[in-house]
Amino acid sequence: MALALAWLIAMTSGDETRVLSRTTCAIVGGGPAGLVLGLLLARAGIQVTVLEKHADFLRDFRGDTVHPSTLGLLDELGLFERFATLQQSHLTRVSVPGADGGQVVLADFSRLPLRHPYIAMVPQWDLLNLLADAAASEPSFTLLMEHPVTGVIRDGDRVVGVDYDSTVGPGRLSADLTIACDGRWSVVRQSADLPAREFPVGFDVWWYRVPSDSKGDDALLPRIGVRRAAVVIPREGYRQVAELRLKGADPGIRDRGIDVFRKESAELLPDLAVGLAGLSSMDDVKHLDVRVDRLQRWYAPGVLCIGDAAHAMSPVGGVGINLAVQDAVAAARLLARPLREGRLAHANSTRYLARVQRRRMIPTALLQRLQRVIHAAVIMRVLHGKVTTPPPLLGWVLERVPALTAIPAFLIGVGPCPERAPGWARRSS
Incomplete structure (x- = not known):
């Protein structure tokens, strides 16, 4: 209480008044990861506030792929019937031109034993509006549009909230936990000064x-x-x-x-x-500007990064959104109880955040490694004029053993460590 009063006094001076407010979990970024995480935590009864810098979700050329594992998540959350009404197209195969003029199927999603064995191509703003609308029905959820976060608030070495701008002026939001879902150029990640390892991309x-x-x-x-x-x-x-x-x-x-x-x-x-x-x-x-990097540590006292804020992905395979959504599901499952019980407001709370990184680090590292192999073995060889068609042997093998196309389909569409919605977040359609 004394700390809150000190903030209020410090932030009120002259003609400028900065509004002080509080939440249990502040989520920075209203993309797929941020809204999925906000929806899940709100369904756990946790007070959660999502801050999105834009006035709406209408932006071209954001990732429009909704992968089979995310489609399954929408089913579990009771949202698939509403999702199915959105304008969309379905991808069931990834093919490349063969040396003989035909097509070589590299990945066949229809071979996956799933309820939704395809990638749905949906304008991302439609998906985000659906998630935001579903979350808005939860009494503990708040979405603040046109609230770009400008930095984190510290109390010693601990992050205790965020500073933001808004249409009515600057303000600050205190929180037990701040979660960065604001992408590869994350303001929270930079402000928290978390070290990253960057991999070269040509x-x-x-x-x-x-x-x-x-x-x-x-x-x-x-x-x-x-x-x-x-x-x-x-x-x-x-x-x-x-x-x-x-x-x-x-x-x-x-x-x-x-x-x-x-x-x-x-x-x-x-x-x-x-x-x-x-x-x-x-x-x-x-x-x-394609980047591939990964934070060495995804967290610090009071703050956690997930999705592209923790690990920027190449667009190869379109796996970045799927991976970010799975990060959000894992974070919700592992953090809901300690958030609800107030344990993340204490100085020794980083052990809970470390569990999220341990859970999600291996699938992230595996997919980034796979992307980098494709960069070196295929993309850069093409761009340097060394390859113009797939290796004939590859087409020969896949034509004779088409079941092999289920392997890349699984890696792209599901991933090496798929996450399921917690029981307390599930709803029937």
Whole structure:
């Protein structure tokens, strides 16, 4: 109480008044991990506040993949029927062009013994709105939009909340525990000064969408050219393209202009050449600086990082969102009881946070290692002109033993350590 009063006095001076408030768990970032975690903790009866810096969830080229394990989670939470009403397309296969002009199926999700053996392609804002709406029905849940967090509050070496901006001015929120779900450029992660290990990545991604009258296919088809590669994601009414080029190329690409970009992309994607004319300027092409890193320690007294805030993932396989959601489920299951009992407000509470890292570190490290192998063995060889088609032996083996395509499908769609919703969070549809 004395500490709270001291804060209130310190933050009120002159013409500026900073509003002081309190919650049990402050979650920074209203992405999939933040909202799933907030929903789960609220269903445990914990007072939880999610701070999201934007006014809404409407942003292009966020990860739109909802993997089979996340679809199963929505089932467990009683949300799948509502999710099924959202506009979406389903991917059941990942294929690449073969040396003989055919297609080689690398991953076949339909072989997985799951209720939902596919990846659902859904605009992420629709998924986030669904999660936010479900969480809003819980009395202990609060979502603060347009509340960008600017740093953490410390009491000695312990994080005791966050500072934020808002449309009515700056403020601060004290909390027993602060959880960073604010992505690879996490303000909380930087403010808490948690050490990270970064792995080199030699390529970036340029995202754009191409209008298409073709009906949405059920296969994701990477394209390989000379020193070029792209992944074409089928969507209803358009194709979402992720084009891979060498890191550092963005300034030169933008200097050459949209006409050159359309010409180069049409050479790689001749079947989309007509639709590429719809790119009116380089503003239609979004650059993603690909990073792969991992915090050596995901926590400090009073603060925990999960998802991309703890481990930035490559877009390869689209596993980042799935991994972040599973982090959130594990964190909710392991922390709900100590949060409810007030044990995370004490100085020796880091042992509870360490359990989350121990649970999630191995699957994270395995998937990052797999991504880095694909970077070196496939992507960089393509971008340096050493590979233009998959190895013929790979196609030969997969054609004769198609059951092998279930292995990459499992790694992409489920992951090495899938998480199930805790019993207290489950609902019937």
